Amino acid sequence: MNFFKKSVPQDPAAEVDFDHLPRHIAIIMDGNGRWAKKRGLPRTAGHAAGAETFRTIATYCKDIGLDYLTVYAFSTENWKRPQDEVGAIMGLLKKYLLEAISRMERDRVKMEFFGDLSPLPQELQDLCQRTREISKGYDGCQVNICLNYGGRDELVRAAQAFAARCAAGEARPEELTEERFSQYLFSAGVPDPDLVIRPSGELRLSNFLPWQSAYAEFYFTDVLWPDFSKEELHRAIAAYQRRSRRFGGI
Ligand code: IPE
Ligand code: IPE
Ligand code: MG
Numbered sequence: 001m002n003f004f005k006k007s008v009p010q011d012p013a014a015e016v017d018f019d020h021l022p023r024h025i026a027i028i029m030d031g032n033g034r035w036a037k038k039r040g041l042p043r044t045a046g047h048a049a050g051a052e053t054f055r056t057i058a059t060y061c062k063d064i065g066l067d068y069l070t071v072y073a074f075s076t077e078n079w080k081r082p083q084d085e086v087g088a089i090m091g092l093l094k095k096y097l098l099e100a101i102s103r104m105e106r107d108r109v110k111m112e113f114f115g116d117l118s119p120l121p122q123e124l125q126d127l128c129q130r131t132r133e134i135s136k137g138y139d140g141c142q143v144n145i146c147l148n149y150g151g152r153d154e155l156v157r158a159a160q161a162f163a164a165r166c167a168a169g170e171a172r173p174e175e176l177t178e179e180r181f182s183q184y185l186f187s188a189g190v191p192d193p194d195l196v197i198r199p200s201g202e203l204r205l206s207n208f209l210p211w212q213s214a215y216a217e218f219y220f221t222d223v224l225w226p227d228f229s230k231e232e233l234h235r236a237i238a239a240y241q242r243r244s245r246r247f248g249g250i
Contacts, residue, residue: 012231015238022194022240024068025061026216028208029054031200031224038224044088049226051092055099060230062109062141068190069143070114072208076150079119090121093147097127101134110138114186115149116157144190151210158184187212195240199225199232217243 029050036046054071061069074089100111111131118125128147161184165171182188192212196205201222205213219236221228 012234012238015241016234017241018064020241021064021066021237022217023066024070024191024193024195025066025237026070026072026193026196026209026213027057028072028196028198028206029225030072030198030202030206032226034200035224035226043085046226047085047089047092051096053226053228054096056230057228057233058109058143059107060233061143062107066141068193069141070146070187070190070193070209071143072146072149072206074115074147074149075207076115076148076153077207079148090124093145094121094124094127097124097131101127101131104131104134104138108135108138108140110135110140110142112142112144112190113147114144114154115147116153117147119148142190144187146186146208149186149208151205151207153207154185155211182211185211192216195219195236197221197233197236199223199228215245215247217245 032046032050033043034046035049036043039045054073058069058071073093078089079086100107100109113128113132117128120128158181162171162176162181166173187209190212192214193209193216195218196209196213196216197219198204199221201220203220209216217240219239221232221236223229223232
């Protein structure tokens, strides 16, 4: 007889309907710095731990059959940070991509990048390009890494690209629809996120996918990204599945 049974917390996986997962989950991977600070470690140690969590969560999303995972790794605003922190983040990204490339045949995860990659170190740009090229034919889970991504920057670029086509006489302003505009975004061809998760206790989007998340469901948790686990992901998905999405209808 198990006298402790009642005190065992219920596994949140039990509440997830794995046959009806959201198609696209987007995550703002926040809280690395505070995680490190709490342990008396440099912020860069938090980023290293966060990269580990990303590996675990991305692999798990692939294993459960999620179609799309989009993660916010570095924003257009993150350049304001001290140079050594930015450099450490770039180094971790490089390490991650090298490993991802070595596992590609086995994992068959399609990888894409949202953001203007041109200000990134050349070596990192080349790795992004290689990752994209190798995985472009894969049709399992697609992981989109937002790198030097900013939602406003994305919208301005899209507006410029469409305006340029108009100026060249290839399009007319009145032909622009929401669907067509979406094709000018970094996320062209990717369905909008159904669920946006932000760990770390902050209740804001910080310039993440403002167009694409217009009708997303949001899940906020105080857990810091390096501590984010499969269980926390289950909680988020279960919360999503309990909601009623009406898209303006009744
Ligand atoms: C997120 O963690 C990682 C990046 C923004 C690159 P932070 O570094 O923002 O962690 P906190 O918010 O300071 O705890
Ligand atoms: C958002 O987190 C960017 C990423 C997680 C990559 P920030 O830590 O940069 O956001 P703010 O500054 O708290 O809004
Ligand atoms: Mg932060």
